[in-house]
Amino acid sequence: xxxxxxxxxxxxxxxxxxxxxxxxxxxxxxxxxxxxxxxxxxxxxxxxxxxxxxxxxxxxxxxxxxxxxxxxxxxxxxxxxxxxxxxxxxxxxxxxxxxxxxxxxxxxxxxxxxxxxxxxxxxxxxxxxxxxxxxxxxxxxxxxxxxxxxxxxxxxxxxxxxxxxxxxxxxxxxxxxxxxxxxxxxxxxxxxxxxxxxxxxxxxxxxxxxxxxxxxxxxxxxxxxxxxxxxxxxxxxxxxxxxxxxxxxxxxxxxxxxxxxxxxxxxxxxxxxxxxxxxxxxxxxxxxxxxxxxxxxxxxxxxxxxxxxxxxxxxxxxxxxxxxxxxxxxxxxxxxxxxxxxxxxxxxxxxxxxxxxxxxxxxxxxxxxxxxxxxxxxxxxxxxxxxxxxxxxxxxxxxxxxxxxxxxxxxxxxxxxxxxxxxxxxxxxxxxxxxxxxxxxxxxxxxxxxxxxxxxxxxxxxxxxxxxxxxxxxxx
Numbered sequence: 457x458x459x460x461x462x463x464x465x466x467x468x469x470x471x472x473x474x475x476x477x478x479x480x481x482x483x484x485x486x487x488x489x490x491x492x493x494x495x496x497x498x499x500x501x502x503x504x505x506x507x508x509x510x511x512x513x514x515x516x517x518x519x520x521x522x523x524x525x526x527x528x529x530x531x532x533x534x535x536x537x538x539x540x541x542x543x544x545x546x547x548x549x550x551x552x553x554x555x556x557x558x559x560x561x562x563x564x565x566x567x568x569x570x571x572x573x574x575x576x577x578x579x580x581x582x583x584x585x586x587x588x589x590x591x592x593x594x595x596x597x598x599x600x601x602x603x604x605x606x607x608x609x610x611x612x613x614x615x616x617x618x619x620x621x622x623x624x625x626x627x628x629x630x631x632x633x634x635x636x637x638x639x640x641x642x643x644x645x646x647x648x649x650x651x652x653x654x655x656x657x658x659x660x661x662x663x664x665x666x667x668x669x670x671x672x673x674x675x676x677x678x679x680x681x682x683x684x685x686x687x688x689x690x691x692x693x694x695x696x697x698x699x700x701x702x703x704x705x706x707x708x709x710x711x712x713x714x715x716x717x718x719x720x721x722x723x724x725x726x727x728x729x730x731x732x733x734x735x736x737x738x739x740x741x742x743x744x745x746x747x748x749x750x751x752x753x754x755x756x757x758x759x760x761x762x763x764x765x766x767x768x769x770x771x772x773x774x775x776x777x778x779x780x781x782x783x784x785x786x787x788x789x790x791x792x793x794x795x796x797x798x799x800x801x802x803x804x805x806x807x808x809x810x811x812x813x814x815x816x817x818x819x820x821x822x823x824x825x826x827x828x829x830x831x832x833x834x835x836x837x838x839x840x841x842x843x844x845x846x847x848x849x850x851x852x853x854x855x856x857x858x859x860x861x862x863x864x865x866x867x868x869x870x871x872x873x874x875x876x877x878x879x880x881x882x883x884x885x886x887x888x889x890x891x892x893x894x895x896x897x898x899x900x901x902x903x904x905x906x907x908x909x910x911x912x913x914x915x916x917x918x919x920x921x922x923x924x925x926x927x928x929x930x931x932x
Contacts, residue, residue, distance in 0.1 A: 488700040497770035499635040501676035513669025516725035519716040521669030526709025535857035535879030556856025567922030572845030579838030582830035603824035645750040782808035854883035
């Protein structure tokens with residue numbers, strides 16, 4: 457048996473009866489990239505994160521935050537991909553952390569991952585409800601509670617998530633092509649037909665540090681590691697997952713950076729900070745206004761509709777990711793075993809999908825009853841929690857890669873950079889990013905210092921809880 461096969465067999469043995477809940481599918485590189493980029497919700501990030509990165513970050517240089525985030529994630533991906541060929545289960549961060557750092561750390565990572573994706577999903581439900589209400593009122597409709605729209609899209613997500621993954625990938629693919637297409641049209645119009653604008657008096661004042669722009673950029677990449685979650689449903693996991701991982705990071709990073717630069721160029725580097733702040737103060741979206749200015753009113757309205765489809769695609773992707781995390785944890789005995797069941801006809805994690813829908817429903821009801829603002833309070837605070845969570849998960853994963861190959865030197869022989877050096881560099885870089893996120897946490901949540909502190913501590917508390925309680929199917 458080869459070293460690679462031996463490592464894979466060892467991992468499979470540690471999983472117990474993984475075949476109990478095995479999924480199936482025929483996803484290729486393009487389909488998985490579609491799923492991952494849809495989870496990143498490019499139009500949502502460009503419409504939401506970019507304006508905030510400009511006004512609270514480094515203004516006309518806000519695009520550099522997306523470039524830096526892509527570089528950090530590419531460094532992380534080197535070790536992630538190097539270890540992928542020895543992983544035989546679809547647990548993503550959980551599987552990698554457990555294989556490298558042991559069952560307790562793996563369980564801690566699993567708890568943190570569930571919190572991270574549950575938090576950002578709840579935030580996006582709030583964002584969707586707010587956006588839908590805003591669109592309906594602009595179109596002359598009645599003002600309805602945001603949670604009615606959120607409940608409606610939750611039902612649609614539940615139906616799609618219950619069925620076979622190929623259906624979700626096709627729906628996400630169509631939505632993704634449309635939302636990217638409308639942004640590309642806007643970007644092209646800006647580059648080909650620049651329009652002069654009058655300078656804004658306070659535009660030259662720096663709105664904030666580069667660190668804040670980096671913070672909002674990192675948030676925009678949440679979900680990119682989902683390439684590994686879909687390994688059971690990939691056509692050829694050993695080739696598909698690495699290609700999809702690098703492809704997703706590069707495509708997302710370039711698309712964000714170029715689009716951010718175009719929005720800045722559309723209004724002028726000397727004016728962009730003041731212009732963006734002015735739109736935000738009046739409750740307007742500068743990206744939609746930019747599309748209308750350069751590509752026409754019809755394109756602006758199309759972008760507004762596609763923003764809603766972008767949010768739906770994002771919610772569906774997060775639903776699929778959470779359900780598959782729960783399936784993997786059901787296999788391991790960390791969560792109830794019935795979560796590992798798969799549908800006889802759809803070959804989907806239907807039980808985990810139903811449970812995920814129930815969890816999202818409970819949280820949505822709680823958010824609705826709280827009476828808080830769906831955009832500022834729900835989306836802002838949940839985005840903050842998930843940003844800390846995703847960075848901590850990547851730090852643990854990079855550390856796990858180094859530990860895994862340190863114990864199996866026969867696997868790392870001949871490739872010290874991908875197995876040790878670059879993962880170490882990635883871990884250090886991610887620690888710096890984590891420091892930046894924590895120090896600037898109140899900027900992303902928009903809440904009081906005490907409330908922000910409590911939310912910032914939550915991911916670390918959940919990680920500790922996962923490490924300390926219960927036992928996995930394998931020995932700790």
